[in-house]
Amino acid sequence: MKKLLLFAVTALPAAAQVPLQVAAESAAVEARHEGNQFVLEVQDPGNHAWRVQTSDHLGGWTNGATHRVFNGFLRIPMPIEGSQRFFRLNSDEAEAVTSDADSALLLPATLANYANPALPPHLLTQLIRGQDNTPAANPTTNAGATLGRALFYDKRLSANQTVSCSSCHQAAHGYSDPRQFSVGFEGGLTGRNSMGLTNAKYYLRENFFWDERAATLEDQVLQPIQNSVEMGMTLDLLVTRLSAEPFYAELFTDAFGTATVTSNRISRALAQFVRSIASGQSKYDQGVPLNFTNFTAQEQQGRQIFNGQGNCVACHGSDNFVPGNAINNNGLENPYIDKGVGALTGLPQDEGLFKVPSLRNIELTAPYMHDGRFATLEQVVDFYSTGVVNHPNLSPPLRNPPGAPGAGQPRRLNLTNAQKAALVAFLKTLTDTSVTTDEKFQDPFRYEVE
Structure with a gap:
């Protein structure tokens, strides 16, 4: 039973916020009154599907659309119409929903250019090229980095689906963490500050982490996933979890030719995305x-x-x-x-x-x-x-x-x-x-x- 009940009346002032929050299992919902509509904000680490239901008297519910949470959070606008005074989200009566890449992700029709970024001449010299730690076996491709981008932001990579790579490597902070030590999936703190990822591909020694314990970026990206403080996963569980998502079948096929999910492919895609974060316009x-x-x-x-x-x-x-x-x-x-x-x-x-x-x-x-x-x-x-x-x-x-x-x-x-x-x-x-x-x-x- 994951059913969430949410009650709201139309007489609230336009700027009011509905404070009622009802939780079931690990999911929670909050409603906000925005103009002529409510917005239901669903926090759901389990990424379930939810059917919207409405009622004017609580004696019966009218079914609406079903929506899927894809990465722990979803906003559902709900226009206030007629005599509708009550709203409910019900996962028990949710319809099957599409889980393809177009439904789950906001990706451009033409893949973004990760493989050949436009860099100024002074960053294309032999000296700079010699700093590039990209291995011959894992060149950055547009499809590979696109998959890596999804993985980088996906909270499925942590045991309780609450933390992603981006939680500790935030874009606005140069892909680092403004906290002295990062917060792991169960609230524990890391032992070191998160290193910024800008231009990670340019490091002659190739090794990663502050103590260089990872020989390559491909090795490094899998270690936080398995760390007991950071993300708490096993690679076998991660492979099973990602294999269950149809949209990943598309992304893995585009990147590697088949839908098969493996830890090696996860590693390669994440490394491709991280290496694509290259600065040249300062x-x-x-x-x-x-x-x-x-x-x-x-x-x-x-x-x-x-x-x-x-x-x-x-x-x-x-x-x-x-x-x-x-x-x-x-x-x-x-x-x-x-x-x-x-x-x-x-x-x-x-x-x-x-x-x-x-x-x-x-x-x-x-x-x-x-x-x-x-x-x-x-x-x-x-x-x-x-x-x-x-x-x-x-x-x-x-x-x-x-x-x-x-x-x-x-x-x-x-x-x-x-x-x-x-x-x-x-x-x-x-x-x-x-x-x-x-x-x-x-x-x-x-x-x-x-």
């Missing part, structure tokens, strides 16, 4: 062919500090602002509470080694560092100016060079307030909202009855 990118004449004086000063005095480029190099083939200890503390790679290997020389992500869209991905300890870019710049802690594994670019005063000790840039503000201003030129707002990267599920 103010910085616009400035490259102009020799940065589009920059303000403050941004120019920040760029000079980044490449010169600050030597930030040593760990955030090239036009993608990523490291070369190095993993670094940036002197956050000594000893490290979270030992990074050292926690995996048990080796003292690996303590405090963490992946260096791209700085693209860094303005959007607060808080910062693997533990989210810094709330703002200003705090990050303060740290690198005067706060780097001496540690046996501290990376060379953060030490005074041999022969210099204080050789081997942590560098102290001692930037002025104006210089620190300039460096922050430069970092903000790396913001590219085209990849955080482009429709092809947004949630594709239908959440409102048309």
Whole structure:
């Protein structure tokens, strides 16, 4: 029995909200009075079908249309007509509903271009191509990334169907999480801050997670699904769950030639979508062919500090602002509470080694560092100016060079307030909202009855 009863009268003022919320099993419904209609908002992690029923006296119910919840939530507009004073959603008497891709998803008639995005010339050089971690066995295709997009936003990937990949990698925040630690499917907290995904495909070392424990992106995307805190699933259960959805049969067929759902195909599709999130339209990118004449004086000063005095480029190099083939200890503390790679290997020389992500869209991905300890870019710049802690594994670019005063000790840039503000201003030129707002990267599920 999943029946939900909802009672509403037409005499409510136009701006009123109906506070009544009735739940059955894990589903709940709330009604809002909007103009000349009610909108029924259904929260249903089980993704059931619901028949709308109306009545003028509660002595009998008139059947209306049946609607399917496809990803945990659905808004159903209900025009107020005649003597109808009561509304009900009844899953027990729901009709069979279509569950194809057109019904479940808002996808363009022609697949979006994920495989060959338009990038400026400076992001097509041999240096940049050499940073691309796309394996030959899993090139990004339009159909594959479209499937990956649906999977990325689908809460079916968590045990109780309440959390998706996008819950911890939110587009508006550079595909990261504004919380210090992300909230898992049962309310538990992750051990590290969620890393932004912008330009994840450009990382010469190929490994993923802060401690690089996943050898490839294909390996990485399956691990949160199986994590006991994050999503709590088994791959076998996930395959069974997705195989039961007709719309996925279409997407898997388009991407891989047959409707068969496998964990390998899930992995490949998710990786294709994540790699497609590539930035190339920031103010910085616009400035490259102009020799940065589009920059303000403050941004120019920040760029000079980044490449010169600050030597930030040593760990955030090239036009993608990523490291070369190095993993670094940036002197956050000594000893490290979270030992990074050292926690995996048990080796003292690996303590405090963490992946260096791209700085693209860094303005959007607060808080910062693997533990989210810094709330703002200003705090990050303060740290690198005067706060780097001496540690046996501290990376060379953060030490005074041999022969210099204080050789081997942590560098102290001692930037002025104006210089620190300039460096922050430069970092903000790396913001590219085209990849955080482009429709092809947004949630594709239908959440409102048309």
